[in-house]
Amino acid sequence: MSEVSSSATIAAHARARLADATTPLIRNAWYVVALSDEVTRTPIARDAMETSLVLYRSEDGQAVALQNRCCHRSFPLAHGSLEGDAIRCGYHGLLYGRDGRCIEIPMQDRIPSHLRLRAYPLIERAPFVWAWFGAPDTPDGSLLPHPSWLGAPDWDMYIGYLPISASYVHMHENLLDLSHLSFLHPRTFGTPEYARAPVELDIQGEDIQVWRHVECQLPDIYAVPLQWQGCRARRSSGSRFVAPGLHVNTGILRNLELPDAAQDPQPTIRVAQIITPIDRDHLHYWFAGCRNFARGRPDIDDFMRGAQIKAFTEDQFAMEQIARMQRIDSHAPFVEMHIPTDAAGLAMRRHLLALAAREGA
């Protein structure tokens, strides 16, 4: 790991080309399209990645995602009905199998083979359903970003959701520079020490991580579940860009007033920040907070979810205000300036631009 990069490096970043709200979305990737619980025998529509999907569950319990737009007259299949594993359009009755092929046209025996919906390969890892938006016949399971601890029984979990009217690029960048905790979140989960904490940057090819370590009194979101209110603590916060559809934030908490033996395992929280572009200007944001402390406590789940919703609503506000500033000034030239704590975000944005360029080629 190196200390935060020099101004010279930053200047180079500024010259580099960077993904932003106008960059085409990355299609050869997995994105969460639903919570497992949302996918049932009642079809639902879900917009994601500049299209609309219909989601349902087959009789054997498999999640299915098809193009929502009927290939005949564009009626949304989510307003149709299931017949076994197939879905019938609610307009003229075309019936599609779970692979998207049309298998019945009322009043017609022959089914042209081109009558088919795009089917989206899915991998379900509770509590999430991931969909592949690249070429349907070549889903790359090795790119699935779902971490092993997410949904694992040795971590207690709560889940929340917010829709955000902003670019997913800015949302990733937001999560990679936690210096904003001191300014955007002072009344939720930030503390003043964050702004000036040294940054450990670790960029290994596409793996982009940042760590900060501060000594502070923990904010309530952690202090209350740990019963550490008023104690001096060390808080290590890591941000990691994992994939276009996933970011992971880790918090490792050490009570400086307690012996190490009294805090084993070290209290840790991992937040899966699930970011699914709806289009270039809107995103779904699910977050799953996983902890190894205060286990088996639904009241603590509720407390932490509530505190996190409150804090992430501040991020939602920031993202949407930024989008507004960009719209108002859209006719005028604007040169975005960079500072050293942007190094991770800039690496991520160069990476996304490279992915987009590769897909466009």
Added chain:
Amino acid sequence: MSEVSSSATIAAHARARLADATTPLIRNAWYVVALSDEVTRTPIARDAMETSLVLYRSEDGQAVALQNRCCHRSFPLAHGSLEGDAIRCGYHGLLYGRDGRCIEIPMQDRIPSHLRLRAYPLIERAPFVWAWFGAPDTPDGSLLPHPSWLGAPDWDMYIGYLPISASYVHMHENLLDLSHLSFLHPRTFGTPEYARAPVELDIQGEDIQVWRHVECQLPDIYAVPLQWQGCRARRSSGSRFVAPGLHVNTGILRNLELPDAAQDPQPTIRVAQIITPIDRDHLHYWFAGCRNFARGRPDIDDFMRGAQIKAFTEDQFAMEQIARMQRIDSHAPFVEMHIPTDAAGLAMRRHLLALAAREGA
């Protein structure tokens, strides 16, 4: 009449160029702009055919339609006031005659001859007022699609209205393929037999008709007024594209459990489906249901209007959902697929495209 065309024909249709939501509107045609009752001595604004009209009635009872936008400073004349047959702008007081000519400018004696509003030729056939949107001095009365039975005393009539945020092309296509009755309208006026009923297609140049005959228990909208609940009946349904602004659906009902003599005249319903584009993505939809049974019964008017509003609200939903699907996917290529029951719709769409091409030339 021929049975529904073959797949080969359909494939040819698919290659043919078809009108859709992007096709320019057809201007050399008559469109309903108001119910007669709406046109009074109080001017109203009415948007139609990508413009705004002001409608009022002259002192001798004639309906008048002028360009709503004052040719001076664009204020809508509908917010002005009538003086005899003339209308005075509510902004700077220019006075226009019913022919659109400016006849008074306060504080000025000479009136330049170019100060005139476009006047739209009208033909009023109760209960509707039709306007000509082609060149004002060459209205072609022979193109007026108003059928003789519409508003005639030997048919009882009820009228309804819905605004629809969709292309009028899709609305015509919707009405030409009644196989959707089984799927979109199963709880209103569809029955399951519709989907598989043979289709009689009759295309004579610009006259496009489709007929279907099913044996069924009639839905309540017809069974209740006829007191035929639970009876086996034959229902013949015809769809006819008459003009860009008019579609006619006919239902002929025969009770299979009653002698013919007991159902003379044969119970028949004709619905004038009045379709007036507001612009390419919005339309006015008036419908006038005319019947030769259960005569002189205002309660039956109300019952049938209510049932039809409920069913047509399902069409409104379908049209608007389709428009939504098209918007979401607007950046991606989409090849609309056709099936045999589309034959009439495809003929209609080729016809509209040919009309638009002729007007553009």
Added chain:
Amino acid sequence: MSEVSSSATIAAHARARLADATTPLIRNAWYVVALSDEVTRTPIARDAMETSLVLYRSEDGQAVALQNRCCHRSFPLAHGSLEGDAIRCGYHGLLYGRDGRCIEIPMQDRIPSHLRLRAYPLIERAPFVWAWFGAPDTPDGSLLPHPSWLGAPDWDMYIGYLPISASYVHMHENLLDLSHLSFLHPRTFGTPEYARAPVELDIQGEDIQVWRHVECQLPDIYAVPLQWQGCRARRSSGSRFVAPGLHVNTGILRNLELPDAAQDPQPTIRVAQIITPIDRDHLHYWFAGCRNFARGRPDIDDFMRGAQIKAFTEDQFAMEQIARMQRIDSHAPFVEMHIPTDAAGLAMRRHLLALAAREGA
């Protein structure tokens, strides 16, 4: 002064090129961005001239206007906080001085000189704060349109505000042709005599004035404060285009039933019509009504403000309806026709177009 120009002149006007809603805004000018009272130690956002400003007051009481968009990640500074005369971004904590220079970056010692916000030169003349939108280092104080009487102690003043979704060009034109008083405002401050009153037009280069003199019973807005209800009066109304951001309307009132000695000083009202484009289709509209009669009467302030809000809401309606007509017809050619009372408005629109052309060169 000359009588209203001839039709030939008007035809020449029509051929001349005129500013309209599509013309670029004039930047080398002063526009009101706030009431003095709005600018405090709590920063506020204010959109104007196709951008967003943050406004606050320094510790020594000076008004400050900076670019609202942080030059780092575009967060609006209005959601940040003041530290002395500087403002700290509420996202990552960059601190900017009142001149716009970044003076602190958390966790970094060196501050690149290009990290700065645009600062807008201000001149405060109570009750208004004027901003210069041309090049920041060359504000031209000689162009400040604030008249000496506006806010002066020998005139009683009330202030009102309306946002209007229309072009500022149309708003200026509206104010220059008061013949609309008879038609748009007959129930507020217009009287029928206006429409046919002779117009005195006085165009001296960029100084464009129009006067009308009518004999009438004054509308309540003036008659009530003067206690002249029912009296015959002479009302002289002047409209003057002063600058892109200011229009002044003057009313001089003479009671024809009272001796001159009983009305000295001559009752006069001057209305500063403050017009600040938000963008080409929206504007801020402040008005400050100043009178030399019924002095020291807050109840009269309230009465006149209320009457004026009611009347100006009619202008707001007209401006927004015109914008709507222009939108509906945006695909079709429309030739705006001119009449003699437009002469002042046409001169103003030629002038605005010339200013825009000069700035574009």
